[in-house]
Amino acid sequence: MYYVGIDLGGTKIAAGLVDEQGRILSKASTNTGRERPADDIIEDMAMLTKKVISDYGVETGSVKSIGIGSPGIVNDKEGTLIYANNIHSLSNKNLRAGIQKFISLPVILDNDANCAALAESVAGAAKDVDHSVTITLGTGIGSGVVINRRIYSGMNNAGAELGHMVISMGGKKCNCGRTGCWEVYASATALIEQIKEAIIENPDSQIYRLVEGDLSKINPKVAFDAAKTGDNTAVQIINRYITYVAEGIINTVNIFCPQVVVIGGGISKQGEYLLKPIREIVKKYMLFKGNSSMEIRAAKMGNDAGIVGAAMLGRE
Amino acid sequence: MYYVGIDLGGTKIAAGLVDEQGRILSKASTNTGRERPADDIIEDMAMLTKKVISDYGVETGSVKSIGIGSPGIVNDKEGTLIYANNIHSLSNKNLRAGIQKFISLPVILDNDANCAALAESVAGAAKDVDHSVTITLGTGIGSGVVINRRIYSGMNNAGAELGHMVISMGGKKCNCGRTGCWEVYASATALIEQIKEAIIENPDSQIYRLVEGDLSKINPKVAFDAAKTGDNTAVQIINRYITYVAEGIINTVNIFCPQVVVIGGGISKQGEYLLKPIREIVKKYMLFKGNSSMEIRAAKMGNDAGIVGAAMLGRE
Numbered sequence: 001m002y003y004v005g006i007d008l009g010g011t012k013i014a015a016g017l018v019d020e021q022g023r024i025l026s027k028a029s030t031n032t033g034r035e036r037p038a039d040d041i042i043e044d045m046a047m048l049t050k051k052v053i054s055d056y057g058v059e060t061g062s063v064k065s066i067g068i069g070s071p072g073i074v075n076d077k078e079g080t081l082i083y084a085n086n087i088h089s090l091s092n093k094n095l096r097a098g099i100q101k102f103i104s105l106p107v108i109l110d111n112d113a114n115c116a117a118l119a120e121s122v123a124g125a126a127k128d129v130d131h132s133v134t135i136t137l138g139t140g141i142g143s144g145v146v147i148n149r150r151i152y153s154g155m156n157n158a159g160a161e162l163g164h165m166v167i168s169m170g171g172k173k174c175n176c177g178r179t180g181c182w183e184v185y186a187s188a189t190a191l192i193e194q195i196k197e198a199i200i201e202n203p204d205s206q207i208y209r210l211v212e213g214d215l216s217k218i219n220p221k222v223a224f225d226a227a228k229t230g231d232n233t234a235v236q237i238i239n240r241y242i243t244y245v246a247e248g249i250i251n252t253v254n255i256f257c258p259q260v261v262v263i264g265g266g267i268s269k270q271g272e273y274l275l276k277p278i279r280e281i282v283k284k285y286m287l288f289k290g291n292s293s294m295e296i297r298a299a300k301m302g303n304d305a306g307i308v309g310a311a312m313l314g315r316e
Numbered sequence: 317m318y319y320v321g322i323d324l325g326g327t328k329i330a331a332g333l334v335d336e337q338g339r340i341l342s343k344a345s346t347n348t349g350r351e352r353p354a355d356d357i358i359e360d361m362a363m364l365t366k367k368v369i370s371d372y373g374v375e376t377g378s379v380k381s382i383g384i385g386s387p388g389i390v391n392d393k394e395g396t397l398i399y400a401n402n403i404h405s406l407s408n409k410n411l412r413a414g415i416q417k418f419i420s421l422p423v424i425l426d427n428d429a430n431c432a433a434l435a436e437s438v439a440g441a442a443k444d445v446d447h448s449v450t451i452t453l454g455t456g457i458g459s460g461v462v463i464n465r466r467i468y469s470g471m472n473n474a475g476a477e478l479g480h481m482v483i484s485m486g487g488k489k490c491n492c493g494r495t496g497c498w499e500v501y502a503s504a505t506a507l508i509e510q511i512k513e514a515i516i517e518n519p520d521s522q523i524y525r526l527v528e529g530d531l532s533k534i535n536p537k538v539a540f541d542a543a544k545t546g547d548n549t550a551v552q553i554i555n556r557y558i559t560y561v562a563e564g565i566i567n568t569v570n571i572f573c574p575q576v577v578v579i580g581g582g583i584s585k586q587g588e589y590l591l592k593p594i595r596e597i598v599k600k601y602m603l604f605k606g607n608s609s610m611e612i613r614a615a616k617m618g619n620d621a622g623i624v625g626a627a628m629l630g631r632e
Contacts, residue, residue, distance in 0.1 A: 073604065
């Protein structure tokens with residue numbers, strides 16, 4: 001059996017034909033053109049689906065389902081996007097009905113963080129275990145919880161928003177209306193903010209030189225690069241950032257007691273430089289020291305996570 | 317089919333014969349005598365089991381299992397208590413093997429907070445829904461998560477320790493080794509601490525009169541009683557305490573997206589005086605406003621929660 005997965009993004013729509021093991025057999029993509037009418041975007045999703053199926057030379061009948069991973073909040077029961085970050089024309093649109101006008105297959109929806117978690121569980125960093133949590137450090141913090149190899153998303157596909165777990169009551173403001181959410185401390189966006197604040201106070205930092213004095217060039221990588229050269233300001237930024245990430249991961253481990261925590265997002269490319277200290281803090285402070293086999297790993301699926309995770313929604 | 321549930325506590329062991337609907341048919345209890353050797357305590361658990369079965373006049377063959385709800389951490393796979401708060405002689409003891417020396421029935425273990433949550437799900441405040449979280453505000457904060465009417469406890473029966481979710485990084489010290497855990501702000505113990513601190517600074521508070529100047533008599537109820545008379549200090553204490561409770565509940569709702577949050581523990585007897593403001597804060601700040609049908613309710617099972625929840629472990 002084959003599965004189509006569609007990774008619906010603000011700039012690109014990527015689709016793939018995927019097998020039972022989460023391997024991508026054919027792939028196609030197009031620009032989202034997010035200012036376009038919803039119908040045009042939905043038609044493109046259907047056309048990409050047809051393309052990846054025919055490119056691999058199989059019949060539509062051998063495809064079990066089309067899975068869609070979307071930013072924002074989905075209502076899989078109705079087949080609608082309730083709210084699509086960055087792709088406003090799709091808000092409250094019924095993607096299932098729209099796609100089924102072109103191709104007669106079951107359509108399943110979930111949010112992109114859940115799809116990333118499922119992809120890591122089926123074919124990535126957590127494929128050897130039943131219970132895992134995938135944390136994506138990006139613009140915000142995405143999170144997906146996999147229990148017995150299935151996505152847990154509470155009622156109405158909206159659970160496990162670990163990024164909006166307050167870790168610092170009365171702390172920094174979050175877009176969600178609360179103060180002190182984990183993502184305002186530990187997302188990539190938050191790290192960039194922390195870097196900017198720190199180098200304004202420490203203009204002698206290497207980071208300044210790495211971005212040639214242009215604050216708009218600051219990204220997480222430059223802070224890691226500077227820290228690796230021993231730059232004091234950068235080391236302090238990264239150490240503090242790591243404690244922020246770890247604080248939320250310990251909470252997560254105390255709550256879900258997973259076998260593996262997967263960390264994704266561009267920052268996870270820092271590998272052991274990031275993961276080793278996080279692991280040490282988490283192992284030291286997590287409640288159940290007995291759960292010593294719990295592992296923290298970097299995500300493996302990279303850009304394919306969206307396609308594979310969305311496709312694997314159909315396997316559940 | 318019948319089920320035996322044993323509520324193993326630091327002062328009392330209570331057992332009951334329970335039917336499929338979670339109704340207690342017969343009940344018996346004895347003092348734990350927690351300084352006694354483990355074998356004596358285990359034998360009492362077996363004898364209580366036999367008593368509640370024979371008191372109701374059924375055959376052992378019509379009983380499906382014996383469930384045990386225990387404080388601390390259990391290993392149901394092995395049948396052992398890993399760590400039993402307050403009953404140290406039972407730590408690392410195999411309760412299953414011990415009880416089966418006297419009575420040949422399957423023995424299932426879980427911790428008391430999970431049992432309380434299961435009891436509320438089967439027969440209590442959350443019996444009409446599939447997904448619920450029960451938060452017990454007591455010495456610490458106990459929590460149990462019920463997903464599709466089953467307890468979720470991660471790997472090794474140790475998940476969902478929401479009380480040890482840090483909500484205030486760098487805040488008050490917790491016994492677990494971290495700082496700022498929810499339970500150091502929102503447990504009954506924490507509230508008592510908050511009352512003491514507040515009335516030392518406000519010696520004119522009603523609370524002083526209610527406890528006749530004896531700080532050792534302070535309990536959560538006196539602060540609620542004083543607040544209800546309009547005592548300014550008490551009102552401030554309770555309002556702040558409510559924001560602490562709500563902070564963790566919003567996190568919980570964002571993470572689990574349950575249909576119902578059940579609040580238990582002695583404080584929950586304050587009913588709407590406690591629940592109404594919590595509900596208002598949670599509904600205002602939870603991420604998914606769409607989940608507006610989510611309800612916050614007081615626990616219903618009271619002292620029977622332990623027996624019923626432990627018994628219902630056998631139904632899973």
